[in-house]
Amino acid sequence: MTTTADFADFIDATEYDDLSEEVVEGIKKRILDSIGIALGSIGDEPVEIVRETVRELDPEGGACGIWGSDETASPPEAAMMNTALIRYLDYMDALLLPGETPHPSDNVGAAIASAEYADCSGEDLITGVGIAYEVHGEMADKAPGRDIGWDHIHVTFGSTAAACKLMGLDYEGIRNAVGIATAAYNPLRVTRTGEISMWKGIASANLARNAVYTTMLAKNGMEGPVDAFEGQKGWKEIVQERDFQVEFTPCERILEVMTKKYMAGTHAQTAIEGLLELLERDDIDPHDIEQLHLVTYESAKHVMGGGEGDRHVPKNREQADHSIPYTLAAAALDGQLMKEQYEQERITRDDVRELMGKMTVEGSAELTERFEAGEQPYNITVTTADGSEHRIEKTAFEGHPTNPMSWEQLEEKFHGIAKDAFPESHRNEIVETVRNLEQYETSDLTALLNARS
Structure with a gap:
């Protein structure tokens, strides 16, 4: 002991x-x-x-x-x-x-x-x-x-x-x-x-x-x-x-x-990067999203996806940065996630609330095992208004221990x-x-x- x-x-x-x-x-x-x-x-x-x-x-x-x-x-x-x-x-x-x-x-x-x-x-x-x-x-x-x-x-x-x-x-x-x-x-x-x-x-x-x-x-x-x-x-x-x-x-x-690459809770980092990559790769307008489904490890779902309280209707900054639905919606709509995205008027605006309502977060035993082995995995599926599905799988983000930021990147973040x-x-x-x-x-x-x- x-x-x-x-x-x-x-x-x-x-x-x-x-x-x-x-x-x-x-x-x-x-x-x-x-x-x-x-x-x-x-x-x-x-x-x-x-x-x-x-x-x-x-x-x-x-x-x-x-x-x-x-x-x-x-x-x-x-x-x-x-x-x-x-x-x-x-x-x-x-x-x-x-x-x-x-x-x-x-x-x-x-x-x-x-x-x-x-x-x-x-x-x-x-x-x-x-x-x-x-x-x-x-x-x-x-x-x-x-x-x-x-x-x-x-x-x-x-x-x-x-x-x-x-x-x-x-x-x-x-x-x-x-x-x-x-x-x-x-x-x-x-x-x-x-x-x-x-x-x-x-x-x-x-x-x-x-x-x-x-x-x-x-x-x-x-x-x-x-x-x-x-x-x-x-x-x-x-x-x-x-x-x-x-x-x-x-x-x-x-x-x-x-x-952290993004100003958001730890468990959202890979998801934010993955969603932004997917939107850019497939030229998706976030306003055309009909459904956004995320599969991830249990800790992410528990802490930021709804296991410790509803995360789909944040009322303040503290709730917003601890919400996978909010951080992804704000990042998708604004193309960034900084202090401006946590102003009260932004948190309660109709566009971000509407997109949050289209998100679901699912825990996966397989991805939990991969998380415990050192990854931060997410599988993201976006369904657009025309019925097409777009998918991306991510194991980590820029800043994860397997992909650490350089001194120069940290300087840029600092400034x-x-x-x-x-x-x-x-x-x-x-x-x-x-x-x-x-x-x-x-x-x-x-x-x-x-x-x-």
């Missing part, structure tokens, strides 16, 4: 020199992608609610910057705010695992806040982010929480691991921090079911903040339940009645992460989403700093992120 000692062994021992060049490159890509998405969400209502709350809690500011502004906050509140910026648009990365679809970029805000607070080097930051991705991914793989009702609970472990490493906790301090985090933060899946609310895009930020706060408590001597997994009324007894054993690598989980936050010259400085992060200090990066044009 996994114990807090397993985490402490890995976090305490892992250093920058343990990481391969491929892993370091992957970590830099994840940092750049997360920062770009964060800068693109500035001004959206839920993240601005978080900003106002952080201002009330830290009226005098603190040691860490709020990205895209000249404001500062304490490490936990900066982690909260910057993670909310990363997460809200649903444009973040993900791991495609059989029982969970975790988003390890949820840990980047906590890692950078911890590194800024502790005055860490760029190498340290790379190491902390890599540790976060490894811990987050391994826990989500070995101890998935979705089907038993937990909501992205693994952010707790990833962010705590990064904060522990970057704040320099010793072995016992790490065990205490992991123990407290394991016992204290257990979010419910209701956040992502039924009538989805604003909280869907903010919940992970709350876990990141709590992880940093917990780490600071342990750093200052707070003892925790170091038997949090195996102890009486611990994880095994209360959360998951089975043994599992984490097996950490030198942060190689980072190489399994997908990058596209962050263009309103900073002028191009400033954005280029951010890109250059992340690209060569091992040659910089964390403060060099945060100085760029915390400036506002």
Whole structure:
């Protein structure tokens, strides 16, 4: 059975020199992608609610910057705010695992806040982010929480691991921090079911903040339940009645992460790309579609196709980006899927509602097996007004681990989403700093992120 000692062994021992060049490159890509998405969400209502709350809690500011502004906050509140910026648009990365679809970029805000607070080097930051991705991914793989009702609970472990490493906790301090985090933060899946609310895009930020706060408590001597997994009324007894054993690598989980091509939930990525390819290939006007039938793996149908609540009549942005029918309809009609497609007026317009009503989503045991073997498969059939049928089968999308985005593609995504936050010259400085992060200090990066044009 996994114990807090397993985490402490890995976090305490892992250093920058343990990481391969491929892993370091992957970590830099994840940092750049997360920062770009964060800068693109500035001004959206839920993240601005978080900003106002952080201002009330830290009226005098603190040691860490709020990205895209000249404001500062304490490490936990900066982690909260910057993670909310990363997460809200649903444009973040993900791991495609059989029982969970975790988003390890949820840990980047906590890692950078911890590194800024502790005055860490760029190498340290790379190491902390890599540790976060490894811990987050391994826990989500070995101890998935979705089907038993937990909501992205693994952010707790990833962010705590990064904060522990970057704040320099010793072995016992790490065990205490992991123990407290394991016992204290257990979010419910209701956040992502039924009538989805604003909280869907903010919940992970709350876990990141709590992880940093917990780490600071342990750093200052707070003892925790170091038997949090195996102890009486611990994880095994209360959360998951089975043994599992984490097996950490030198942060190689980072190489399994997908990058979102489209601003939509993870499970829609292949479907959107496939539908757009089909419409272009066969010269189909989306207004001529009479029926659109999708066959896919069970997780996609469950999460975004109707298994956790009707997805055909979204009422807000949070419901729309978690809907296969909406994301496909909006992409087909508009030829893109960006912030404009999630404006309230667009979500409720008749044309997109009509096309959504023509869609059906079917789960397939065969495609589920292929998903669990590493694909993200979809079979799409479009029937047009003249009665003809058009089909396409897709196994992955551009950005899937089997077809990863290049650095140049990530730069293009970064500039596209962050263009309103900073002028191009400033954005280029951010890109250059992340690209060569091992040659910089964390403060060099945060100085760029915390400036506002």
